[in-house]
Amino acid sequence: MIEWISVKDNLPDMHEEKDEDGVIYHVSDTVLCWDGDEQDPIAIGVYEGGKWYANGVGQPDVTHWALINDPEGKIVNLDCRCGW
Numbered sequence: 001m002i003e004w005i006s007v008k009d010n011l012p013d014m015h016e017e018k019d020e021d022g023v024i025y026h027v028s029d030t031v032l033c034w035d036g037d038e039q040d041p042i043a044i045g046v047y048e049g050g051k052w053y054a055n056g057v058g059q060p061d062v063t064h065w066a067l068i069n070d071p072e073g074k075i076v077n078l079d080c081r082c083g084w
């Protein structure tokens with residue numbers, strides 16, 4: 001079962017990453033993002049620099065997020081930032 005967390009209540013944990021130039025930045029693990037869109041409501045994204053991103057595109061309307069769990073409930077850490 002997906003446990004949705006309001007972005008008003010809590011944000012995902014952040015960790016340090018380095019880009020190809022050695023610049024350090026903070027980013028969350030990959031999570032599910034919800035923006036309330038009835039046609040395409042869920043995206044896989046990250047929280048970085050105070051903003052949400054999915055597929056490299058800013059997502060200003062994210063209202064909830066959830067950890068990605070496998071069928072047994074284990075948290076899955078996807079690294080799908082793909083150059084974000």
